[in-house]
Amino acid sequence: MTKQEARQQLEALRDELNEYNYQYHVLDNPTVSDAEYDQKMKQLKSIEAEYPALVTADSPSQRVGGEPLDAFEKVTHRVPMLSLGNAFNEEDLRDFDRRVREGLATETVTYVCELKIDGLAISLRYQDGLFVQGATRGDGTTGEDITSNLKTIRSIPLRIKDASPIEVRGEAYMPQQSFLSMNEAREANDEEPFANPRNAAAGSLRQLDPKIAAKRNLDIFLYAVGEWESGSLETHSDRLEYLQQLGFKTNPEWRKCEGIDEVIQYVEAWVEKRANLSYDIDGIVIKADNLEAQEQLGFTAKSPRWAIAYKFPAEEAVTKLIDIELSV
């Protein structure tokens, strides 16, 4: 095979494998058998072995990186990654809504409600369509570069159609099933089990060896845009739809709510439905939908004034109580 033929074959195989990966891990709708996927991957790797110069950053063979790192580099978030203020009951939610309406001098606010994924806040940066850097929130201004670990998350696209620089944010998490089977394996090896999926996800993303992170079956839901020069959308909900069009995994349960009464209905519905999810949530995030309204309301030193997190009553407090009772 000539170098030109190899280049063409590799491009076709990359596109095919990245599309299969998207259907399987983002849409949860596999279109080929594992055997067929593995066969194509083997073909790609053998041509890349023959022509190493033709390996590209978005090749599916590059998901599980090379050598373990000695340490994580620091990353500065030019747009700070802040944390959300909390609401614990209906009164807190109504107080939040009153502050927003007063700040905007408007009667009713359109909100977007999202499930609050109980994981790790993550930032992904794309340049010329390529995934170039991934980082933790850290202290909001300085995070850790964990690009090699994030590349192992199959639902993160290595390339997107939009070539303009864009930073997207989301929550990396460990699905409950992965958590249970990982802890079974750890206990079989006399290793300390993780307390909960959130700690397991944090521990996995802090591994210096990406081969370990690759085995942890982590996943991610994207929910916001950080830096984005060419951004021209008017609402947060438009941004969620744009992220989905770009090939990112967004959580399908978000809803637009007109006014705080609809928000409270959404929250109450999920107190019940939460138990049926295949991943942990610790609350509901409520955001003013209009981006100009967000701009007008701005931020306190550590949180947006245009969003709040309604926290479910802590479940682990109950299990801890039971553990104590059982242990006496």
Ligand SMILES: NC(=O)c1cc2c(=O)c3cc(F)ccc3oc2nc1N
């Ligand atoms: N865990 C989550 O599922 C989740 C978390 C955040 C944030 O932490 C968050 C922090 C901000 F300063 C602003 C918006 C946010 O939106 C968010 N939206 C979500 N869905």
